[in-house]
Amino acid sequence: MKRSVRNGLVVAAAVALAAAVVPIVTSTANAAGNLSATFTVDQDWGSGWGATYKITNGTSSAINGWTLEFDLPAGGQITSFWDADVVRTGQHYVAKNKSWAPTLAAGASISWGMNGSGAKPPINCKINGVVCSGGTPTSNPPSSNPPSSKPPSSNPPTSNPPTSNPPSGSKKVVGYFAEWGVYARNYHAKNIDTSGSASKLTHILYAFGNTTGGRCSIGDSFADYEKAYTAAESVDGVADTWDQPLRGSFNQLKKLKAKYPHLKVIWSFGGWTWSGGFTQAAANPAAFADSCYSLVNDPRWAGVFDGIDIDWEYPNACGLQCDTSGPNAFKNVISALRSRFGSSKLVTAAITADGTNGGKIDATDYAGAIGNLDWLMPMTYDYFGSFSAQGPTAPHSPLNCYAGIPTAGFCAETAINKLKSKGIPANKLLLGIGFYGRGWTGVTQATPGGTATGAAPGTYEQGNEDYKVLKNTCPATGTIGGTAYAKCGSNWWSYDTPSTITGKMSYAKSQSLGGAFFWELSGDTSNGELITAVSNGLK
Incomplete structure (x- = not known):
């Protein structure tokens, strides 16, 4: 499945446990x-x-x-x-x-x-x-809140008491927070709070760490732990000082977790651009796992991360690079990570959603790895887009494979069914949602299947635009395959809306899936329209 480059797309997700209890x-x-x-x-x-x-x-x-x-x-x-x-x-x-x-x-x-x-x-x-x-x-009176997820902390308590109740129910709501979003997008951990998203999330995936030389490594040190936040930008309203030991998004995420103790944060490594190092990691999984454990648990950011996520695109197949490590490579890497991180930390993975016969799911023994994973996140989006410049136009995240779909089997339902048929428990699968659209220009046909001349203009990337923009500039005019599309002038876009997300969450519940994950938080509206649809739809 085509994925965007580093400032583009990936998603993965997180743990929500709840029961009425008597403390x-x-x-x-x-x-x-x-x-x-x-x-x-x-x-x-x-x-x-x-x-x-x-x-x-x-x-x-x-x-x-x-x-x-x-x-x-x-x-x-x-x-x-x-x-x-x-x-x-x-x-x-x-x-x-x-x-x-x-x-x-x-x-x-x-x-x-x-x-x-x-x-x-x-x-x-x-x-x-x-x-x-x-x-x-x-x-004490009964409580229906899930278990506290707050990890070890090395910062003193903030002046803000814990806020709101954690999400109810057993389904996971996992959202990506893009490392580079703090730059042009001006999206910070505080926005997760002010949008109302923090109270609806169970897990945040911080994307991405690098895999240079078959080792886990820092992606962007300035964004991660060096950037100084003003009081107005900070989650708790307290400005960073020049001499404090931890700044950047890591410190802001720690403050967010203090305010929302149910939240867990997972550090995601790889992605479309940085998956190259996994090939070398597969040659020595134990050394890779050691490097990841040391980085995730570095004392400088103790208490920020509750586990690790692997976004390998793609084991024993081709993404930006091609990997020929064999069908057992992914399973071996995950086994080494679980051995090193132990049972108290989360180990998750975002994987291909190519459910075609002989496709990327068939290239790797994902079922053999599931026993060492808390959950899997098949990336059920980016099936189609302007990376095929002349079209045909098609929704990038179809739930169902409709008549006339450009590639048979390129839809979420096929991927989920294939993974389940391989023995992966439904409750360890999360459904992927895109908080963005993919589009073409030079399109004359309003319905899917038309020709195009190239990528539609996008704010940060050609052929890609946030939902918060598209809902106003190109409102949806139709649906197909369980997702929405629209034609505005010569531009044609496909994306999910609150309505289509509600339908996808209904499917997730009917299949007893573990929940949903999405790429990524900054694509939503300032009041969290899409995450609200995800959260409410899973209840």
Whole structure:
């Protein structure tokens, strides 16, 4: 499938777990001095749970540092944590205050959180070396929020409290945030908040990291962690300073996660332009995985990323470059990543949606990799476009293969069916949506199938335009294959609208898919018309 260059297209996506639960609270007060620790189970979704430990200084003077020790019953474990430094030895855990919060003032409290699995609550509690007193579990009102997804943090809490409730339901809503969008597009992490998108997303894919020399590497250091944000541009209204250790989009995403604790961020590597290094990575998957783990978990941006996404275009097939690593290469790379990142981090992949016989899906053992992936994102868009300059015109993201489609099998339904037939569980497949259109010029025929003379003009790329522009400059006049199209003058465009997205989400639910993902956030309107249709359509 044709994909745009680096400032073009890719999507992939993320975890939403939800169940109505009854939180458990266990209060354990220090016997000497009223320093207390309160353990609260906020969510329980069967296979795991989310909880908070609140440390309160009930004394009349400041406490310089705290250390909380406890055991989890056999079978219990903490799988991730944030806002504390935690060390595990068997079933014994030692949590300490972060370096940015060494002092707990008289009467003050600080909370740190965790996700876990198995038995709970903690036992054998000590705080600052003193045995905690008893405590009896009590019930809080039921909660329908999914588990907290906030990862470890190295920044002090912002002045903004957590905002809004996380998305309800079990479906994932995953959106790409393009690294280069902070330049000409002037799209920043704050826009994810102000558009209302943050409360609807379950996961953000940060695109892209590079794969130079078969290693994970930085794509754009200025955009990633060097760019200074003013107070007006910043998620929390606080300007960056010249000497702070982390700036750029990474720091803004960390602030966004503090404001929306349900959000997870995944670093995506590769894409159309930067997939060349995967061939070398396939020759030594363990070395590749080591490099990725070190970069994703670099202490400079601790707490930003919850996992890694691989956007290899395309294993054992041709994209911008051709790969001949064989059908097992992708499976081997994913296996190495899972071994290195472990079970507590997300490992996902955006893959081809070419479901034709002998096509790109058939070229790789995607089913063999699925056991080590949290989900797969077939890129069910960019099937057709002005990369075929003379046409025929056709929608770039058809859900269904209609009569007269230029290439038989080039539609989302065919790709999904083929992946499922290979044994990939439906709930590990996400449906791809484009928040943009593809268009031709020199077109005389209003309906699909007409000839053209080249690419229609686009703001940033010929033949490509954001939905937020097209909805006004070339409103949709018809639908085909489950998506929309329009002819304006001699230009012909195809793109998804809130209405066609609603139809696609209905299909995703009927097929028991895991949710949807989209490329990319800046293509939506300032009030998030398209992501609203995705989110509402999956409920």
